Amino acid sequence: xxxxxxxxxxxxxxxxxxxxxxxxxxxxxxxxxxxxxxxxxxxxxxxxxxxxxxxxxxxxxxxxxxxxxxxxxxxxxxxxxxxxxxxxxxxxxxxxxxxxxxxxxxxxxxxxxxxxxxxxxxxxxxxxxxxxxxxxxxxxxxxxxxxxxxxxxxxxxxxxxxxxxxxxxxxxxxxxxxxxxxxxxxxxxxxxxxxxxxxxxxxxxxxxxxxxxxxxxxxxxxxxxxxxxxxxxxxxxxxxxxxxxxxxxxxxxxxxxxxxxxxxxxxxxxxxxxxxxxxxxxxxxxxxxxxxxxx
Amino acid sequence: xxxxxxxxxxxxxxxxxxxxxxxxxxxxxxxxxxxxxxxxxxxxxxxxxxxxxxxxxxxxxxxxxxxxxxxxxxxxxxxxxxxxxxxxxxxxxxxxxxxxxxxxxxxxxxxxxxxxxxxxxxxxxxxxxxxxxxxxxxxxxxxxxxxxxxxxxxxxxxxxxxxxxxxxxxxxxxxxxxxxxxxxxxxxxxxxxxxxxxxxxxxxxxxxxxxxxxxxxxxxxxxxxxxxxxxxxxxxxxxxxxxxxxxxxxxxxxxxxxxxxxxxxxxxxxxxxxxxxxxxxxxxxxxxxxxxxxxxxxxxxxxxxxxxxxxxx
Amino acid sequence: xxxxxxxxxxxxxxxxxxxxxxxxxxxxxxxxxxxxxxxxxxxxxxxxxxxxxxxxxxxxxxxxxxxxxxxxxxxxxxxxxxxxxxxxxxxxxxxxxxxxxxxxxxxxxxxxxxxxxxxxxxxxxxxxxxxxxxxxxxxxxxxxxxxxxxxxxxxxxxxxxxxxxxxxxxxxxxxxxxxxxxxxxxxxxxxxxxxxxxxxxxxxxxxxxxxxxxxxxxxxxxxxxxxxxxxxxxxxxxxxxxxxxxxxxxxxxxxxxxxxxxxxxxx
Numbered sequence: 001x002x003x004x005x006x007x008x009x010x011x012x013x014x015x016x017x018x019x020x021x022x023x024x025x026x027x028x029x030x031x032x033x034x035x036x037x038x039x040x041x042x043x044x045x046x047x048x049x050x051x052x053x054x055x056x057x058x059x060x061x062x063x064x065x066x067x068x069x070x071x072x073x074x075x076x077x078x079x080x081x082x083x084x085x086x087x088x089x090x091x092x093x094x095x096x097x098x099x100x101x102x103x104x105x106x107x108x109x110x111x112x113x114x115x116x117x118x119x120x121x122x123x124x125x126x127x128x129x130x131x132x133x134x135x136x137x138x139x140x141x142x143x144x145x146x147x148x149x150x151x152x153x154x155x156x157x158x159x160x161x162x163x164x165x166x167x168x169x170x171x172x173x174x175x176x177x178x179x180x181x182x183x184x185x186x187x188x189x190x191x192x193x194x195x196x197x198x199x200x201x202x203x204x205x206x207x208x209x210x211x212x213x214x215x216x217x218x219x220x221x222x223x224x225x226x227x228x229x230x231x232x233x234x235x236x237x238x239x240x241x242x243x244x245x246x247x248x249x250x251x252x253x254x255x256x257x258x259x260x261x262x263x264x265x266x267x268x269x270x271x272x273x274x275x276x277x278x279x280x281x282x283x284x285x286x287x288x289x290x291x292x293x294x295x
Numbered sequence: 296x297x298x299x300x301x302x303x304x305x306x307x308x309x310x311x312x313x314x315x316x317x318x319x320x321x322x323x324x325x326x327x328x329x330x331x332x333x334x335x336x337x338x339x340x341x342x343x344x345x346x347x348x349x350x351x352x353x354x355x356x357x358x359x360x361x362x363x364x365x366x367x368x369x370x371x372x373x374x375x376x377x378x379x380x381x382x383x384x385x386x387x388x389x390x391x392x393x394x395x396x397x398x399x400x401x402x403x404x405x406x407x408x409x410x411x412x413x414x415x416x417x418x419x420x421x422x423x424x425x426x427x428x429x430x431x432x433x434x435x436x437x438x439x440x441x442x443x444x445x446x447x448x449x450x451x452x453x454x455x456x457x458x459x460x461x462x463x464x465x466x467x468x469x470x471x472x473x474x475x476x477x478x479x480x481x482x483x484x485x486x487x488x489x490x491x492x493x494x495x496x497x498x499x500x501x502x503x504x505x506x507x508x509x510x511x512x513x514x515x516x517x518x519x520x521x522x523x524x525x526x527x528x529x530x531x532x533x534x535x536x537x538x539x540x541x542x543x544x545x546x547x548x549x550x551x552x553x554x555x556x557x558x559x560x561x562x563x564x565x566x567x568x569x570x571x572x573x574x575x576x577x578x579x580x581x582x583x584x585x586x587x588x589x590x591x592x593x594x595x596x597x598x599x600x601x602x603x604x605x606x607x608x
Numbered sequence: 609x610x611x612x613x614x615x616x617x618x619x620x621x622x623x624x625x626x627x628x629x630x631x632x633x634x635x636x637x638x639x640x641x642x643x644x645x646x647x648x649x650x651x652x653x654x655x656x657x658x659x660x661x662x663x664x665x666x667x668x669x670x671x672x673x674x675x676x677x678x679x680x681x682x683x684x685x686x687x688x689x690x691x692x693x694x695x696x697x698x699x700x701x702x703x704x705x706x707x708x709x710x711x712x713x714x715x716x717x718x719x720x721x722x723x724x725x726x727x728x729x730x731x732x733x734x735x736x737x738x739x740x741x742x743x744x745x746x747x748x749x750x751x752x753x754x755x756x757x758x759x760x761x762x763x764x765x766x767x768x769x770x771x772x773x774x775x776x777x778x779x780x781x782x783x784x785x786x787x788x789x790x791x792x793x794x795x796x797x798x799x800x801x802x803x804x805x806x807x808x809x810x811x812x813x814x815x816x817x818x819x820x821x822x823x824x825x826x827x828x829x830x831x832x833x834x835x836x837x838x839x840x841x842x843x844x845x846x847x848x849x850x851x852x853x854x855x856x857x858x859x860x861x862x863x864x865x866x867x868x869x870x871x872x873x874x875x
Contacts, residue, residue, distance in 0.1 A: 187457070188464075188465075189394065189458050189462070189464055189465045190457055190458060190462045190464040190583065190585075191464055192457070213581070215581070216581065216582065221581075221582045222457070222462075222582060222583045222584075222585075223317070223581055223582055223583050224316070224317055224318075224334075224464060224576050224583050225334055225464060226316055226317060226318045226330045226334045226335065226576075227317040227318055227580070227581045227583075229318065229329075229330055229334065230317070230318030230319065230320075230330065247389070247390070247393075251465070251467060252333070252467040252468065252469055253333060253334060253337070253465065253466060253467035255333065256329045256330055256333045256334055
């Protein structure tokens with residue numbers, strides 16, 4: 001009788017051991033979490049992430065917005081919202097990620113923006129035994145899925161799903177009838193404008209403004225000043241925290257653009273407008289307000 | 296005659312640059328349109344002047360270093376200009392002229408450094424040392440620039456690099472005026488050096504025996520060519536193909552005498568760059584290509600065609 | 609009648625920077641109009657340096673070089689180029705050119721800074737081509753010429769400078785017999801017909817002896833002997849300078865040197 005019990009005990013132990021080794025290949029077992037990230041990788045955690053390093057300001061915002069901000073142990077130098085984020089230690093500017101600085105924070109999850117440069121960085125983290133998740137965040141439509149997956153990884157699903165619903169609803173809003181026209185000019189020499197493939201263009205559409213360069217499908221493009229002048233936008237939108245006219249506004253050749261000559265600039269703070277984030281609805285409202293109240 | 300053809304081509308190119316563009320300006324409105332007067336015309340004129348300056352500078356430089364493969368940007372000027380521009384952005388220097396001025400200062404700084412290094416063997420400029428020093432200074436400047444870019448605010452500096460790849464977006468009548476006031480002196484110096492440069496092609500000692508003051512000649516030609524190039528970079532970024540190919544094209548058609556080479560290189564360089572800029576503006580409208588790419592795409596087939604014709608004869 | 613003294617080099621000593629020894633030591637030379645001087649000597653004996661120092665390209669550390677009475681260092685290069693026409697030992701030809709263009713380069717010392725080429729200049733070019741027996745080559749490309757033709761064209765270029773003195777630095781290396789003779793005859797003819805002075809640096813001891821009025825023999829930077837060929841080219845002097853046994857014979861009243869074979873011949 002005893003020998004049989006021992007044997008069962010041993011077999012039981014062996015089974016558990018095998019089960020433990022095979023955990024990677026099995027779907028999420030009880031207590032384990034899994035998502036598929038935007039690089040096609042299956043990311044699994046044994047338990048909800050407790051020590052998170054975020055390598056993109058938008059992810060930092062999202063994590064705070066779903067109530068997981070207290071679990072952040074590292075952020076980039078650019079992560080400045082919400083104010084509580086500033087208390088989290090910085091691990092550098094994140095471009096490219098400073099692997100050592102991040103590892104020194106002993107995270108159990110690193111959230112990275114899905115770019116070509118970050119894929120090798122993610123592999124480096126994995127080799128150190130640190131789990132990573134690569135998420136897209138270029139368009140409005142990326143916000144909902146990102147929030148949902150972060151919710152799964154941090155076991156904050158209810159808050160994350162409700163936030164995702166809000167962002168999805170903004171994304172699925174029909175474009176408002178456009179009453180104003182604008183151009184986003186991000187650089188002057190050579191002139192670089194924002195096109196249809198970008199978040200800013202989408203914000204404009206939602207706020208009832210027509211991006212005069214909406215016909216350019218890429219997120220940004222170099223154009224000639226005369227093209228801007230010919231399309232004659234009512235406003236020139238500038239991503240800037242200050243409200244002083246940009247440097248090029250004084251140059252003679254830019255006066256051909258009426259909006260520049262009349263100093264009809266929209267100064268959009270980078271924190272709110274520069275990146276997709278949970279405050280997208282607020283951004284749209286703010287932009288609408290400025291377009292409406294601008295002279 | 297060949298000269299007449301060249302002059303006519305110049306006029307046609309300038310006309311095309313004014314008439315064509317991404318914005319649709321109807322023919323009747325041309326005279327009144329601010330787009331034409333404030334943007335296209337100064338841009339066409341500036342492109343022509345810069346192209347001419349680069350062509351002339353290329354001729355002078357190839358004669359100075361006695362190497363037909365020399366390009367004005369081989370002497371570290373582009374590296375210096377890039378460093379100046381990046382420094383201006385990193386330090387957030389104010390004013391709309393900060394960038395071109397800083398690029399110019401950077402280019403001149405590189406010129407002075409290369410000059411000093413070129414004198415290292417003795418009291419005279421050694422053209423071989425000049426070339427090596429130019430490459431070294433250029434590489435050094437590029438390294439410092441890259442370090443600055445990687446340490447500072449990334450986006451703005453990345454856009455600064457776009458500027459460096461060459462373009463005439465910043466053209467205005469003021470820029471044209473500055474160039475017109477500045478360029479004649481180096482151009483006259485090079486014109487005066489035309490005959491001595493013919494002699495220099497024989498070698499420094501034979502040139503001396505034929506009456507050239509080689510020591511002064513080398514210094515003046517180096518300074519004049521570099522100053523022209525520095526001004527070109529300051530207003531238009533690095534457009535690297537013109538100074539190399541235009542002298543060859545002109546030599547193929549007009550021979551090697553510098554009295555003919557300088558004026559024809561000026562016109563030919565102007566034509567090439569004005570045409571390239573027009574194409575850069577119109578080919579992928581509403582978008583715009585960097586001018587340096589277009590000059591390369593235009594220049595190579597033209598050169599190959601001419602080379603074939605004249606080696607066969 | 610005292611002929612015009614064109615070049616007067618007295619006791620010059622030269623040393624290149626960083627060199628261990630003097631390349632020239634206490635060398636003197638006087639060239640008058642209508643005189644054909646040959647400068648001979650083994651390799652490295654300072655022949656080219658002598659020319660450079662005489663014409664102000666190299667500063668001597670001792671001694672003086674005067675051209676038409678003025679120190680060489682006081683001459684501007686353009687002015688000097690109107691008095692002395694030089695064929696240097698080495699010359700580049702980076703870009704293709706025609707013969708007429710090349711000879712025209714010799715007129716550059718006479719052209720004003722921005723002025724054009726005048727009728728007189730073109731006439732001088734034609735005269736120079738004729739005098740050097742190269743008129744039929746005028747429209748040829750330089751690279752198509754033979755060695756001898758090329759040297760004649762270079763000589764025409766020097767003549768186009770309308771100089772008083774011609775200096776030729778080893779113009780006959782790699783030329784054949786006929787072209788050697790033609791070149792020496794040409795120089796002799798120019799000296800006789802136009803009263804030019806000429807200095808010819810050469811390895812052709814025998815041709816120098818036949819054609820030159822005076823010979824300067826350099827050895828190790830010093831003047832081993834100078835004077836009429838018969839005085840300079842004696843067996844003792846030649847054997848000492850060239851470190852080889854020779855026999856001296858006479859041809860046409862001039863000494864001719866025949867090197868001996870070391871094993872069999874006996875002096």
